[in-house]
Amino acid sequence: MGKVYYISKNVGLAMFVLAFCALATIIALSIAYNNERVKNRSRPGGGATDNTSLPTPPTTPFTPKEPWDHYRLPDTLVPVSYNVTLWPRLEPNADGLYIFTGRSAVIFKCVKETDLIIIHSNKLNLTGQHARLGGLGDVSAPAVRKTWFVVKTEFLVLQLHSRLSAGATYVLHTEFQGELADDLEGFYRSEYIEAGVKRVVATSQMQATYARKSFPCFDEPAMKAVFNVTIIHDRSRVALSNGMAIDAADSVIDGIPVRVTTFEPTERMSTYLLAFIVSDFVSIQSNLNNNLLIRIWARKSAIDDGQGDYALNVTGPILQFYEHYYNATYPLSKSDQIALPDFNAGAMENWGLITYRETALLYNPIVSSTGNKERILTVIAHELAHMWFGNLVTLRWWNDLWLNEGFASYVEYLGANHAEPTWNMKDQIILSDVHKVFQVDALASSHPLSRREEEVNDPSQISEMFNTISYSKGAAVLRMLSEFLTEPVFARGLSSYLNTFAFSNTVYTDLWDHLQEAVENTPGFHIPATVHDIMNRWTLQMGFPVVTIDTRTGSITQKHFLVDPESVVERPSQFNYTWFVPIKWKKTGVEQQQYWLLQKTDTNRLMKVSGNDWVLANTNVSGYFRVNYDLDNWDRLLSSLSTNHQALSVINRAQIIDDAFNLARAKIVSTTLALTTTKYLHKERDYIPWESALANLNYYIxxxxxxxVYGALQAYLKKQIQPLYEHFKTTTANWTKIPTGHTDQYNQINAIWVACSVGVGECRELIKRWYREWMANPSHNPIHPNLKNTVYCSAIAYGGVEEWDFAWTMFKNSTLASEASRLRSAMSCAKAPWLLNRYLEYTLDPTKIRKQDATSTIQYISNNVVGMPLAWNFIRANWSYIYKQYGTGSFSFSNLINGITRRFSTEFELQELKKFKEDNLHVGFGSATLALEQAIEKTTANIRWVAENKAHVLQWFTDESK
Structure with missing residues (x-):
């Protein structure tokens, strides 16, 4: 799925929190900027629940007794094809409800004799003759004894008078009615205002378990079938689905003039990739190699404004790159991409009809920022990567989701780099994925990439798989695999895998088989163990190692890295938390070398150095592990940073900072050593090291x-940021130009926002002046798009109700989704508690804050030091409602708990958190269940860390700020 983050892409959320803020009261600035630049990885997943009542845990564990008591389908029936007709009504009925009606005929084969038909169906009312069973060919179908729904497992069950015959083929006909609700799940409605008129779109989101809300189906990824789709709709609107429309005939049904659009049959595919849309959108198009139609769909005003042009321009090159990379032709006749006003995910890879949030597809070169442009590029690259890896070849069950999403999250950087080769996109994975997931995977409550199938059953467990581990660790580990195999070997094995299993399902070990075959067929190439043996240690056990190198002796050791060394790991590991570690390394004046650490302890005499020479391991962060050294080597690396930092690569400068800060939190090195890595920053002009430093200093904030401590910390940062601020002030001719380099534009943002936050020169007055000029002339915004997040947030923080209300007006009137998103984030930066409380209340009203944006808005407010306790009180007071609305299906729901509790560091807050858990057991936590456990773990660790470090951190910042 696209980054809702998950992202996203992101967000998706899961977001990567950038490091600094403008004063204590504008901590949210980092989130605002990050939401602008880094893809949202948040994606929705999980199944629908019965929203008429909240679940109450049973007093005794539930033991499934009947086949319909299990969440997984029995292995008796296999679908072959569906004929699905849907008619969404885009006007409310007499009861004020939007509905859709439909009929379906699923042809299935019986593989084991049974007198039961069990098929997924959720919140659909059967109509007409209900469910009718027929046989195909000479097969006669038994009569239906009775039919019923199972709410818990979301099944429609048909009990027959006699058994179905193994090997025979049957057809099940159903007629049904469902609500076209605004819940962002299944077949749902999206609304927007254009030219003062409310317009309604019927659209869909099937992943992970929502196809069953649209029509009765075998709703599991391994149950692939061919889908023949027909949509009945108003003649003034256009219908879209996965395949190309092959017929559109006007008709009159029940006295209503309609158009009946029929689509070409799909390829054999999973239910979660289906898509149906009815709208009054328009498109722009191009043809790739004269045989593949590419279209970008959106609101007419957005297309007329040119907001789809960038997406259209990059889609063709990315598709061509993947065809070459995968050595497999794109198998469909068209590639539609559509921007939706209401969409819970960052994007969704429906085969042939990819759906996006507007912020992930639409770009205005005048109003949008470089960060908007990059997000659109990476999310498109992520979704198009899925056309092969995920859609053409699909994992058998959700326990292996990591391979699907991790792969797309890695390869998106390759596709994006091809489309924008000057942006140096391949390096961005270090900040956006590797460093980010290190934080989660260093917890004792983390989990392996691949879980056992029996661990992932119900919709909320499936939804919980759409997390940072699956996306970002998956990307990091697959990048490491590609690095040590080399890209040509990796690509050959991947091509073999995709072509062998096209249109079918696999388990992750099938990929290892084909990569191993590629290794064995490459003359002169070898690795120290099989791909299976190496990768099982990275996928079947959680966490990662810290590799310690003693350059005095050449000794090398590995140990499971835990950010809280006092935490207890309860999950057992068959490998005893050891890894086969591929270490790329170098030392002073010597080219990069490759070394494998295959046990807990080893010795490599080549890593023994003396004098002023240093050793640097994990060059360019090609491996998924942290590195520690003896103190002498640390001193030599720090000396190199101080005297000639460019002797180390940009990525490795960022790595040294990130490793040192996290090793200090784990009590492996001193906090002083970690802080010392930032002392050279007044000389640093590159973005990636600065971003790494700010992200780590954000924990201190x-x-x-x-x-x-905060006052001394501000003073120290003022000393470090001043030269960077002056550098950009000079190179941009006093902020009248924009740097030419892609990442230089990001670092200019860092320079301004950190400088303003710590009181550098005229920075605050500059920001207030720009915002006042805009308030005086709302039709002309003098603020460059790259700087809008910073300026909006800072100006609202420095201002009052007038600045906030102006932002709210501009937010409501914005016709560009990315601009509305910036303003929505910036309004959380206010200082006045009453403004923030009013804003929190707005999240309960979908006419003010769209449902897709509610949880992220609460999270923005919680990132403000003033807003955090307000958001925490708000969440506790409204948990039942929030859970009911978002708790079971939204990937971003877990981000809500993570975001609100980031500052928790006192015993009082820990007890409040535990009481919140206890008080709401009867409500549940859905896809945030693991996030809540991790919040308790992180808060406990924070309490200890603050107690042990506060005094000497204060002293260090005080001394170094002089």
Missing amino acids: LMFDRTE
């Missing part, structure tokens, strides 16, 4: 922005 979160822990100390309510204490006296």
Whole structure:
């Protein structure tokens, strides 16, 4: 799925939190900027529940007794094809409800004798003759004894008078009615205002378990079939589905003039990739190699404004790159991409009809920022990667989701780099995925990439798989695999895998088989163990190692890295938490070398150095592990940073900072050593090291922005940021130009927002002046798009109700989704508690804040040091409602718990968190269940860290800021 983050892409959310903010009260600035630049990885997943009542845990564990008590389908029936006709009504009925009606005929084969037909169906009312069973060919179908729904497992069950015959083929006819609700699940409605008129779109989101809300179906990824889709709709609107429309005939049904659009049969595919849309959208198009139609769909005003042009321009080159990379032709006749006003995910890879949030597809070169442009590029690249990996070849069950999403999350950087070769996109994975997931995977409550099938059953468990581990660790581990296999070997094995299993399902070990075959067929190439043996250690056990190198002796050791060394790992590992670690390394004046650490302890005499020479391991962060050294080597690396930082690569400068700060939190090195890695920053001009430093210093801000440490920290950062601020002030001719380099534009943003937050020169007055000029002339915004997040947030924080209300007006009137998103984030930066409380209340009203944006808006507010306790109180007071609305299906729901509790670092907050868990057991936590456990773990660790470090952190910042 696209980054809702998950992202996203992102977000999706899961977001990568950038490091700094403008004063204690504008911590949310980092989130605002990050939401602008880094893809949202958040994606929705999981199944629908019965929203008429909240679940109450049973007093005794539920033991399934009947086949329909299990969440997984029995292995008795296999679908072959569907004929599905849907008629969405885009006007409310007499009861004020939007509905859709439909009929379906699923042809299935019986593989084991049975007198039961069990098929998924959720919140559909059977109509007409209900469910009718027929046989195909000479087969006669037994009569239906009775039919019923099972709410818990979301099944329609038909009990027959006699058994179906193994090997025979049957057809099940159903007629049904469902609500075209605004819940962002299944077949749902999206609304928007254009030219003062409310317009309604019927659209869909099937992943992971929502196809069953649209029509009765075998709703599991391994149950692939061919889908023949027909849509009945108003003649003034256009219908879209996975395949090309092959017929559109006007008709009159029940006295209503309609158009009946029929689509070409799909390829054999999973239910979660289906898509149906009815709208009054328009498109722009191009043809790739004269045989593949590419279209971008959106609101007419957006297309007329040219907002789809960039997406159209990059889609063709990315598709061509993947065809070459996969050595497999795109198998469909068209590639539609559509921007939806209401969409819970960042995007969704429906085969042939990819759906996006507007912020992930639409770009205005005048109003949108470089960050908007990059997000659109990477999300498109992510979704198009799925056309082969995920759609053409699909994992058998959701426990292996990581391979599907992790692969797309890795390859998106390759596709994006091809489309925009000057952006240096391949390096961005270090910040956006590797460093981000290190934070989660270093917890004792983490989990392996691949879980056992029996661990992932019900919709909320499936939804919980759409997390940072699946996306970002999956990407990091697959990148490591590609690095040590080399890209040509990796690509050959991948091509063999895709062509062998096209239109079918696999388990992750099938990929290892084909990669191993590629290794064995490459003359002169070898690895120290099989791909299976190496990769099982990275996928079947959670976490990652810290590799410690003693350059005095050449000794090398590995140990499971835990950010809280006092935490207890309860999950057993068959490998005893050891890994086969591929270490690329170098030392002073010597080219990069490859070394494999295959046990807990080893010795490599080549890593023994003396004098002023240093050793640097994990060059360019090609491996998924942290590195520690003896103190002498740390001193030599720090000296190199201080005297000639460019002797180390940009990525490795960022790595040294990130490793040191996290090793210090784990009590492996001193906090002083970690802080010392930032002392050279006044010389640093590159974005990636600065971003790494700010992300790590942000933890100190979160822990100390309510204490006296914060003043000394600000003073130190002022000293470090001043030269960077002056550098960009000069190179941009006093902020009248924009840097030419892609990442330089990001670092200019860092320079302004950090400088303003710590009181550098005229920075605050500059920002207030720009915002006042816009308020004086709302039709002319003088603020460059790249700087809008920073300026909006800072100006609202420095201002009052007038600045906030102006932002709200501009938000409501915005015709560009990315601009509305910036303003929505910036309004969370206010200082006044009453403004923030009013804003929190707006999240309960979909006419003010769209449902897709509600949880992220609450999270934005919680990132503000003033807003955090307000958001925490709000969540506790409204948990039942929030859970009911978002708790079972939204990937971003877990981000809500993660975001609100980031600052928790006192015993009082820990007890509040535990009481919140206890008080709401009867409600549930859905896809945030693991996030809540991790919040308790992180809060416990924060309490200890603050107690142990506060005094000497204060002293260090005080001394170094002089």
